[in-house]
Protein backbone atom coordinates (compact mmCIF):
# COMPACT_ATOMS: atom_id res chain seq x y z
CA UNK A 1 0.00 0.00 0.00
CA UNK A 2 2.51 2.66 1.11
CA UNK A 3 2.21 6.38 1.49
CA UNK A 4 0.81 7.17 -1.95
CA UNK A 5 -2.22 5.04 -1.17
CA UNK A 6 -2.84 6.49 2.27
CA UNK A 7 -2.46 10.07 1.03
CA UNK A 8 -5.31 9.75 -1.44
CA UNK A 9 -8.24 11.93 -0.43
CA UNK A 10 -11.67 10.77 0.57
CA UNK A 11 -14.29 11.89 -1.92
CA UNK A 12 -17.81 12.96 -0.99
CA UNK A 13 -20.22 13.61 -3.85
CA UNK A 14 -23.32 15.40 -2.60
CA UNK A 15 -25.92 15.39 -5.36
CA UNK A 16 -29.23 17.16 -4.79
CA UNK A 17 -32.22 16.62 -7.02
CA UNK A 18 -33.77 19.52 -8.90
CA UNK A 19 -31.94 22.42 -7.24
CA UNK A 20 -31.87 25.57 -9.34
CA UNK A 21 -28.40 26.84 -10.19
CA UNK A 22 -29.17 30.32 -8.79
CA UNK A 23 -31.05 29.33 -5.62
CA UNK A 24 -28.14 29.85 -3.22
CA UNK A 25 -26.20 32.68 -1.67
CA UNK A 26 -22.99 31.57 -3.37
CA UNK A 27 -24.77 31.84 -6.73
CA UNK A 28 -25.64 35.47 -6.10
CA UNK A 29 -29.12 35.13 -4.63
CA UNK A 30 -29.87 37.82 -2.07
CA UNK A 31 -32.88 35.84 -0.86
CA UNK A 32 -31.96 32.17 -0.46
CA UNK A 33 -30.18 31.47 2.82
CA UNK A 34 -27.37 28.93 2.43
CA UNK A 35 -24.61 29.89 4.89
CA UNK A 36 -22.94 26.47 5.01
CA UNK A 37 -22.84 26.10 1.24
CA UNK A 38 -21.60 29.68 0.92
CA UNK A 39 -18.75 28.76 3.25
CA UNK A 40 -18.02 25.67 1.13
CA UNK A 41 -17.94 27.85 -2.00
CA UNK A 42 -15.63 30.37 -0.34
CA UNK A 43 -13.25 27.58 0.66
CA UNK A 44 -13.03 26.08 -2.83
CA UNK A 45 -14.11 26.29 -6.44
CA UNK A 46 -17.51 27.43 -7.70
CA UNK A 47 -18.44 26.52 -11.26
CA UNK A 48 -20.67 29.40 -12.28
CA UNK A 49 -21.72 27.70 -15.49
CA UNK A 50 -22.25 24.01 -14.84
CA UNK A 51 -24.71 22.04 -16.97
CA UNK A 52 -26.24 18.60 -16.68
CA UNK A 53 -25.99 16.23 -19.65
CA UNK A 54 -29.74 15.65 -19.65
CA UNK A 55 -32.38 17.64 -17.75
CA UNK A 56 -34.14 14.66 -16.19
CA UNK A 57 -33.22 12.40 -13.26
CA UNK A 58 -31.91 9.03 -14.39
CA UNK A 59 -30.17 10.07 -17.63
CA UNK A 60 -28.53 13.03 -15.86
CA UNK A 61 -27.34 10.88 -12.97
CA UNK A 62 -25.96 8.24 -15.31
CA UNK A 63 -23.92 10.94 -17.05
CA UNK A 64 -22.57 12.48 -13.85
CA UNK A 65 -21.46 9.00 -12.74
CA UNK A 66 -20.08 7.61 -16.04
CA UNK A 67 -18.74 10.67 -17.87
CA UNK A 68 -20.83 9.63 -20.90
CA UNK A 69 -23.62 11.46 -22.67
CA UNK A 70 -26.95 9.56 -22.77
CA UNK A 71 -26.43 8.31 -26.35
CA UNK A 72 -23.42 6.40 -24.97
CA UNK A 73 -24.61 5.20 -21.55
CA UNK A 74 -28.13 4.45 -22.87
CA UNK A 75 -30.08 5.36 -19.75
CA UNK A 76 -32.45 7.40 -21.91
CA UNK A 77 -35.47 7.85 -19.63
CA UNK A 78 -36.25 7.53 -15.95
CA UNK A 79 -35.87 4.11 -14.45
CA UNK A 80 -38.99 2.48 -13.06
CA UNK A 81 -39.47 -1.05 -11.74
CA UNK A 82 -40.91 -2.31 -15.01
CA UNK A 83 -38.08 -0.90 -17.10
CA UNK A 84 -35.31 -3.32 -16.10
CA UNK A 85 -33.94 -4.92 -19.29
CA UNK A 86 -35.87 -2.51 -21.48
CA UNK A 87 -33.93 -0.41 -24.02
CA UNK A 88 -33.25 3.03 -22.57
CA UNK A 89 -34.83 2.24 -19.20
CA UNK A 90 -31.83 1.44 -16.99
CA UNK A 91 -28.05 1.81 -16.87
CA UNK A 92 -26.50 -1.23 -18.62
CA UNK A 93 -24.27 -3.18 -16.24
CA UNK A 94 -21.16 -2.83 -18.39
CA UNK A 95 -21.12 0.98 -18.19
CA UNK A 96 -18.30 1.96 -15.84
CA UNK A 97 -19.20 4.40 -13.07
CA UNK A 98 -16.98 6.36 -10.74
CA UNK A 99 -18.05 3.85 -8.07
CA UNK A 100 -16.66 0.94 -10.13
CA UNK A 101 -13.39 2.81 -10.65
CA UNK A 102 -12.84 3.91 -7.07
CA UNK A 103 -13.79 0.51 -5.67
CA UNK A 104 -11.14 -1.12 -7.88
CA UNK A 105 -8.68 1.53 -6.74
CA UNK A 106 -9.16 0.43 -3.14
CA UNK A 107 -11.73 2.93 -1.95
CA UNK A 108 -14.48 2.02 0.51
CA UNK A 109 -17.58 3.04 -1.44
CA UNK A 110 -21.08 3.84 -0.23
CA UNK A 111 -24.29 5.41 -1.43
CA UNK A 112 -27.18 6.88 0.53
CA UNK A 113 -30.41 8.04 -1.12
CA UNK A 114 -31.81 7.58 -4.62
CA UNK A 115 -29.84 5.45 -7.09
CA UNK A 116 -32.50 5.53 -9.83
CA UNK A 117 -30.44 3.65 -12.43
CA UNK A 118 -32.00 0.21 -12.25
CA UNK A 119 -32.45 -2.61 -9.72
CA UNK A 120 -32.36 0.01 -6.99
CA UNK A 121 -32.46 -2.62 -4.22
CA UNK A 122 -29.28 -4.36 -5.41
CA UNK A 123 -25.76 -3.20 -4.46
CA UNK A 124 -23.86 -2.57 -7.70
CA UNK A 125 -21.33 -0.43 -9.57
CA UNK A 126 -18.79 -0.54 -6.76
CA UNK A 127 -21.02 0.81 -3.98
CA UNK A 128 -20.98 -2.52 -2.14
CA UNK A 129 -19.64 -1.29 1.20
CA UNK A 130 -22.74 0.71 2.09
CA UNK A 131 -25.85 0.47 -0.09
CA UNK A 132 -28.61 2.46 1.55
CA UNK A 133 -30.82 3.51 -1.34
CA UNK A 134 -34.46 4.44 -1.63
CA UNK A 135 -36.46 1.65 -3.22
CA UNK A 136 -39.63 3.63 -3.62
CA UNK A 137 -39.87 2.79 -7.28
CA UNK A 138 -40.08 -0.95 -6.80
CA UNK A 139 -41.90 -3.46 -4.70
CA UNK A 140 -39.03 -3.85 -2.23
CA UNK A 141 -38.51 -2.96 1.40
CA UNK A 142 -37.37 0.65 1.52
CA UNK A 143 -34.90 1.69 4.24
CA UNK A 144 -36.35 5.21 4.45
CA UNK A 145 -39.95 4.05 4.76
CA UNK A 146 -38.84 1.28 7.15
CA UNK A 147 -37.23 3.97 9.29
CA UNK A 148 -40.47 5.95 9.52
CA UNK A 149 -42.23 2.75 10.52
CA UNK A 150 -39.64 1.75 13.13
CA UNK A 151 -39.60 5.23 14.61
CA UNK A 152 -43.38 5.34 14.68
CA UNK A 153 -43.65 8.60 12.73
CA UNK A 154 -46.06 9.22 9.89
CA UNK A 155 -44.62 8.81 6.41
CA UNK A 156 -45.48 12.09 4.71
CA UNK A 157 -43.81 11.09 1.43
CA UNK A 158 -46.37 8.43 0.60
CA UNK A 159 -48.98 9.44 -1.93
CA UNK A 160 -52.10 10.91 -0.40
CA UNK A 161 -50.36 11.96 2.82
CA UNK A 162 -52.32 14.62 4.69
CA UNK A 163 -51.40 18.27 5.08
CA UNK A 164 -49.91 18.90 1.64
CA UNK A 165 -50.82 21.94 -0.43
CA UNK A 166 -50.70 21.93 -4.20
CA UNK A 167 -51.86 24.70 -6.52
CA UNK A 168 -52.69 23.34 -9.95
CA UNK A 169 -49.81 21.10 -11.00
CA UNK A 170 -46.97 23.06 -9.35
CA UNK A 171 -44.74 21.73 -6.58
CA UNK A 172 -46.68 20.24 -3.65
CA UNK A 173 -45.50 21.46 -0.27
CA UNK A 174 -46.07 21.06 3.44
CA UNK A 175 -44.40 20.91 6.83
CA UNK A 176 -43.27 18.03 9.00
CA UNK A 177 -44.35 17.69 12.60
CA UNK A 178 -41.42 15.54 13.76
CA UNK A 179 -37.78 16.04 12.66
CA UNK A 180 -37.52 12.35 11.83
CA UNK A 181 -40.00 12.78 8.97
CA UNK A 182 -37.57 14.67 6.71
CA UNK A 183 -35.68 12.62 4.11
CA UNK A 184 -32.61 14.86 3.74
CA UNK A 185 -32.12 14.68 7.51
CA UNK A 186 -32.28 10.89 7.18
CA UNK A 187 -29.83 10.94 4.26
CA UNK A 188 -27.29 12.93 6.25
CA UNK A 189 -27.78 10.68 9.32
CA UNK A 190 -26.96 7.61 7.22
CA UNK A 191 -24.09 9.42 5.48
CA UNK A 192 -22.55 10.22 8.86
CA UNK A 193 -22.79 6.56 9.82
CA UNK A 194 -20.81 5.63 6.72
CA UNK A 195 -18.24 8.39 7.17
CA UNK A 196 -17.67 7.46 10.81
CA UNK A 197 -17.07 3.76 10.08
CA UNK A 198 -13.43 3.11 10.76
CA UNK A 199 -11.19 1.93 7.96
CA UNK A 200 -7.68 2.32 6.61
CA UNK A 201 -8.79 2.88 3.05
CA UNK A 202 -9.99 6.22 1.81
CA UNK A 203 -13.74 6.37 1.23
CA UNK A 204 -16.04 7.52 -1.53
CA UNK A 205 -19.50 8.58 -0.41
CA UNK A 206 -22.28 9.31 -2.89
CA UNK A 207 -24.74 11.28 -0.75
CA UNK A 208 -27.76 11.42 -3.03
CA UNK A 209 -30.23 13.96 -1.63
CA UNK A 210 -33.73 13.70 -3.10
CA UNK A 211 -34.65 17.26 -2.10
CA UNK A 212 -35.58 19.93 -3.20
CA UNK A 213 -37.46 17.71 -5.68
CA UNK A 214 -41.13 17.60 -4.64
CA UNK A 215 -42.66 16.65 -2.30
CA UNK A 216 -41.37 19.81 -0.67
CA UNK A 217 -41.50 18.97 3.03
CA UNK A 218 -39.77 21.31 5.45
CA UNK A 219 -39.38 21.81 9.19
CA UNK A 220 -42.12 24.19 10.39
CA UNK A 221 -39.75 27.01 11.40
CA UNK A 222 -38.22 27.49 7.94
CA UNK A 223 -40.94 28.87 5.62
CA UNK A 224 -41.28 31.88 7.94
CA UNK A 225 -37.74 32.89 7.02
CA UNK A 226 -39.03 33.82 3.58
CA UNK A 227 -41.64 36.50 2.98
CA UNK A 228 -44.03 35.84 0.16
CA UNK A 229 -43.90 39.47 -0.96
CA UNK A 230 -40.12 39.17 -1.42
CA UNK A 231 -40.38 36.28 -3.85
CA UNK A 232 -39.35 37.44 -7.33
CA UNK A 233 -41.72 36.07 -9.96
CA UNK A 234 -39.76 35.13 -13.06
CA UNK A 235 -40.24 37.61 -15.89
CA UNK A 236 -41.05 34.70 -18.23
CA UNK A 237 -43.73 33.20 -15.94
CA UNK A 238 -46.40 33.91 -18.54
CA UNK A 239 -44.18 33.25 -21.60
CA UNK A 240 -46.66 32.85 -24.50
CA UNK A 241 -44.05 30.64 -26.23
CA UNK A 242 -44.38 32.59 -29.50
CA UNK A 243 -42.26 31.03 -32.23
CA UNK A 244 -41.23 28.29 -29.83
CA UNK A 245 -41.72 24.57 -30.61
CA UNK A 246 -45.34 23.53 -30.29
CA UNK A 247 -44.58 20.62 -27.93
CA UNK A 248 -43.66 23.12 -25.22
CA UNK A 249 -47.29 24.25 -24.99
CA UNK A 250 -48.53 20.86 -23.86
CA UNK A 251 -45.89 19.70 -21.38
CA UNK A 252 -47.08 18.05 -18.20
CA UNK A 253 -45.72 20.78 -15.94
CA UNK A 254 -46.93 23.81 -17.93
CA UNK A 255 -48.41 26.01 -15.19
CA UNK A 256 -52.17 26.39 -15.62
CA UNK A 257 -53.63 29.89 -15.64
CA UNK A 258 -55.64 28.99 -12.53
CA UNK A 259 -52.47 29.31 -10.44
CA UNK A 260 -52.28 32.88 -9.16
CA UNK A 261 -49.13 34.90 -8.67
CA UNK A 262 -49.66 34.84 -4.89
CA UNK A 263 -50.01 31.08 -4.87
CA UNK A 264 -46.86 30.78 -6.91
CA UNK A 265 -44.99 33.04 -4.47
CA UNK A 266 -46.15 30.93 -1.54
CA UNK A 267 -44.85 27.77 -3.19
CA UNK A 268 -41.51 29.52 -3.82
CA UNK A 269 -41.10 30.25 -0.10
CA UNK A 270 -41.31 26.51 0.60
CA UNK A 271 -38.89 25.60 -2.19
CA UNK A 272 -36.34 28.06 -0.83
CA UNK A 273 -37.03 26.91 2.73
CA UNK A 274 -36.21 23.38 1.64
CA UNK A 275 -32.90 24.55 0.20
CA UNK A 276 -32.13 26.17 3.56
CA UNK A 277 -32.93 22.85 5.20
CA UNK A 278 -30.56 21.06 2.80
CA UNK A 279 -27.95 23.66 3.71
CA UNK A 280 -28.41 23.01 7.44
CA UNK A 281 -28.06 19.28 6.91
CA UNK A 282 -25.08 19.45 4.56
CA UNK A 283 -23.51 21.67 7.22
CA UNK A 284 -23.64 18.72 9.64
CA UNK A 285 -21.75 16.57 7.15
CA UNK A 286 -19.21 19.31 6.42
CA UNK A 287 -18.57 19.72 10.14
CA UNK A 288 -17.89 15.98 10.47
CA UNK A 289 -15.38 16.18 7.60
CA UNK A 290 -13.58 19.22 9.00
CA UNK A 291 -9.83 18.64 9.17
CA UNK A 292 -9.91 15.45 7.07
CA UNK A 293 -8.30 14.99 3.67
CA UNK A 294 -11.55 15.05 1.72
CA UNK A 295 -12.68 16.32 -1.65
CA UNK A 296 -16.25 17.58 -1.38
CA UNK A 297 -18.44 18.08 -4.44
CA UNK A 298 -21.87 19.67 -4.08
CA UNK A 299 -24.21 19.87 -7.06
CA UNK A 300 -27.63 18.94 -8.42
CA UNK A 301 -28.56 16.30 -11.00
CA UNK A 302 -30.47 18.93 -13.05
CA UNK A 303 -32.24 22.23 -12.40
CA UNK A 304 -35.75 23.45 -11.58
CA UNK A 305 -37.63 25.87 -13.84
CA UNK A 306 -39.56 27.38 -10.90
CA UNK A 307 -41.84 29.36 -13.20
CA UNK A 308 -39.45 30.16 -16.02
CA UNK A 309 -41.29 30.04 -19.35
CA UNK A 310 -44.49 29.05 -17.56
CA UNK A 311 -43.09 25.80 -16.24
CA UNK A 312 -42.09 24.10 -13.07
CA UNK A 313 -39.84 20.99 -12.90
CA UNK A 314 -37.44 20.31 -15.80
CA UNK A 315 -37.05 18.32 -19.06
CA UNK A 316 -36.74 21.42 -21.28
CA UNK A 317 -33.44 22.85 -22.48
CA UNK A 318 -34.01 26.28 -20.92
CA UNK A 319 -31.22 27.49 -18.65
CA UNK A 320 -32.94 26.91 -15.29
CA UNK A 321 -33.61 23.32 -16.31
CA UNK A 322 -30.15 22.39 -17.64
CA UNK A 323 -27.97 24.56 -15.42
CA UNK A 324 -26.97 23.37 -11.97
CA UNK A 325 -25.06 24.58 -8.92
CA UNK A 326 -21.64 22.96 -8.63
CA UNK A 327 -18.99 23.39 -5.95
CA UNK A 328 -15.70 21.58 -5.39
CA UNK A 329 -13.57 21.89 -2.31
CA UNK A 330 -10.33 20.24 -1.17
CA UNK A 331 -8.58 21.97 1.70
CA UNK A 332 -4.91 22.78 1.06
CA UNK A 333 -5.14 21.64 -2.55
CA UNK A 334 -7.83 23.49 -4.49
CA UNK A 335 -7.67 27.29 -4.44
CA UNK A 336 -10.24 28.99 -2.22
CA UNK A 337 -12.83 31.40 -3.58
CA UNK A 338 -12.04 30.47 -7.20
CA UNK A 339 -14.98 31.25 -9.53
CA UNK A 340 -14.74 29.27 -12.77
CA UNK A 341 -16.73 30.73 -15.66
CA UNK A 342 -15.78 28.15 -18.32
CA UNK A 343 -18.78 25.84 -18.65
CA UNK A 344 -18.51 22.52 -16.89
CA UNK A 345 -20.34 19.73 -18.74
CA UNK A 346 -22.42 17.04 -17.07
CA UNK A 347 -19.83 14.51 -18.21
CA UNK A 348 -16.79 16.32 -16.78
CA UNK A 349 -17.27 15.80 -13.06
CA UNK A 350 -16.63 12.04 -13.11
CA UNK A 351 -13.15 12.22 -14.70
CA UNK A 352 -12.35 15.28 -12.55
CA UNK A 353 -13.12 13.48 -9.28
CA UNK A 354 -11.19 10.44 -10.52
CA UNK A 355 -8.15 12.67 -11.14
CA UNK A 356 -8.11 13.73 -7.49
CA UNK A 357 -7.83 10.03 -6.64
CA UNK A 358 -5.01 9.60 -9.14
CA UNK A 359 -7.22 7.65 -11.54
CA UNK A 360 -8.11 8.01 -15.21
CA UNK A 361 -11.16 6.47 -16.91
CA UNK A 362 -10.56 2.94 -18.21
CA UNK A 363 -12.44 3.43 -21.43
CA UNK A 364 -13.03 6.30 -23.80
CA UNK A 365 -15.60 8.71 -22.34
CA UNK A 366 -17.19 11.99 -23.41
CA UNK A 367 -16.05 14.03 -20.43
CA UNK A 368 -12.70 15.55 -19.58
CA UNK A 369 -10.99 16.21 -16.29
CA UNK A 370 -10.62 19.85 -15.33
CA UNK A 371 -8.63 18.92 -12.22
CA UNK A 372 -5.25 20.03 -13.59
CA UNK A 373 -6.51 23.48 -14.51
CA UNK A 374 -8.39 24.25 -11.33
CA UNK A 375 -5.64 22.90 -9.05
CA UNK A 376 -3.47 25.55 -10.73
CA UNK A 377 -6.16 28.19 -10.32
CA UNK A 378 -6.62 28.36 -14.10
CA UNK A 379 -9.76 28.40 -16.23
CA UNK A 380 -10.14 25.10 -18.12
CA UNK A 381 -9.88 25.33 -21.88
CA UNK A 382 -13.16 26.42 -23.48
CA UNK A 383 -15.22 23.87 -25.40
CA UNK A 384 -18.87 23.46 -26.38
CA UNK A 385 -21.12 21.45 -24.09
CA UNK A 386 -24.13 19.32 -24.85
CA UNK A 387 -27.32 17.86 -23.41
CA UNK A 388 -29.72 15.24 -24.74
CA UNK A 389 -33.19 14.11 -23.69
CA UNK A 390 -36.13 11.92 -24.65
CA UNK A 391 -39.45 13.45 -25.70
CA UNK A 392 -41.94 14.65 -23.09
CA UNK A 393 -44.28 11.94 -24.40
CA UNK A 394 -41.67 9.28 -23.59
CA UNK A 395 -40.88 10.72 -20.17
CA UNK A 396 -44.39 11.46 -18.96
CA UNK A 397 -46.76 9.47 -21.14
CA UNK A 398 -44.95 6.17 -21.67
CA UNK A 399 -44.41 6.58 -25.42
CA UNK A 400 -42.30 3.56 -26.34
CA UNK A 401 -41.22 4.24 -29.91
CA UNK A 402 -37.38 4.13 -29.64
CA UNK A 403 -37.20 7.37 -31.67
CA UNK A 404 -38.98 9.13 -28.79
CA UNK A 405 -36.17 8.15 -26.42
CA UNK A 406 -33.67 10.35 -28.26
CA UNK A 407 -35.64 13.41 -29.27
CA UNK A 408 -33.75 16.60 -28.37
CA UNK A 409 -30.11 17.62 -28.37
CA UNK A 410 -28.65 20.93 -27.20
CA UNK A 411 -25.30 22.57 -27.75
CA UNK A 412 -24.00 25.66 -26.02
CA UNK A 413 -20.99 27.23 -27.65
CA UNK A 414 -19.91 30.56 -26.22
CA UNK A 415 -23.14 32.62 -25.97
CA UNK A 416 -25.09 30.61 -28.54
CA UNK A 417 -27.53 27.90 -27.58
CA UNK A 418 -28.96 25.69 -30.31
CA UNK A 419 -31.55 22.97 -29.65
CA UNK A 420 -32.21 20.42 -32.36
CA UNK A 421 -35.74 19.02 -31.86
CA UNK A 422 -36.41 15.80 -33.71
CA UNK A 423 -40.19 16.20 -33.95
CA UNK A 424 -40.57 19.96 -33.92
CA UNK A 425 -38.95 23.22 -35.03
CA UNK A 426 -35.43 24.00 -33.77
CA UNK A 427 -34.41 26.70 -31.32
CA UNK A 428 -31.55 29.16 -31.33
CA UNK A 429 -30.96 31.69 -28.55
CA UNK A 430 -28.33 34.35 -28.18
CA UNK A 431 -27.66 34.14 -24.45
CA UNK A 432 -25.70 37.39 -24.51
CA UNK A 433 -28.47 39.69 -25.72
CA UNK A 434 -31.38 37.43 -24.73
CA UNK A 435 -30.39 35.64 -21.50
CA UNK A 436 -34.07 35.01 -20.77
CA UNK A 437 -34.38 32.88 -23.93
CA UNK A 438 -37.52 34.67 -25.08
CA UNK A 439 -36.60 35.04 -28.76
CA UNK A 440 -36.14 31.90 -30.82
CA UNK A 441 -34.11 33.06 -33.81
CA UNK A 442 -33.53 29.65 -35.41
CA UNK A 443 -35.49 30.57 -38.54
CA UNK A 444 -33.62 33.80 -39.26
CA UNK A 445 -31.68 33.61 -42.54
CA UNK A 446 -28.62 35.33 -41.06
CA UNK A 447 -28.11 32.44 -38.61
CA UNK A 448 -28.34 29.51 -41.03
CA UNK A 449 -24.56 29.15 -41.36
CA UNK A 450 -24.21 29.15 -37.61
CA UNK A 451 -26.87 26.45 -37.30
CA UNK A 452 -25.19 24.32 -39.96
CA UNK A 453 -21.94 24.64 -38.03
CA UNK A 454 -23.60 23.74 -34.70
CA UNK A 455 -25.31 20.73 -36.28
CA UNK A 456 -21.88 19.64 -37.43
CA UNK A 457 -20.54 19.99 -33.87
CA UNK A 458 -23.42 17.85 -32.58
CA UNK A 459 -22.70 15.17 -35.19
CA UNK A 460 -19.03 15.17 -34.23
CA UNK A 461 -19.88 14.88 -30.55
CA UNK A 462 -22.24 11.92 -30.89
CA UNK A 463 -19.75 10.11 -33.14
CA UNK A 464 -16.98 10.34 -30.56
CA UNK A 465 -18.42 7.41 -28.61
CA UNK A 466 -20.72 6.21 -31.41
CA UNK A 467 -24.02 7.97 -32.18
CA UNK A 468 -26.29 5.18 -30.92
CA UNK A 469 -29.89 6.44 -30.81
CA UNK A 470 -28.77 9.89 -31.95
CA UNK A 471 -27.72 8.73 -35.43
CA UNK A 472 -30.56 10.97 -36.70
CA UNK A 473 -28.26 13.92 -35.96
CA UNK A 474 -25.65 12.83 -38.54
Ligand SMILES: [Ca+2]
Nearest residue numbers: 017018057301
Ligand atom coordinates in the same frame (compact mmCIF):
# COMPACT_ATOMS: atom_id res chain seq x y z
CA1 LIG B 1 -33.87 14.52 -10.65
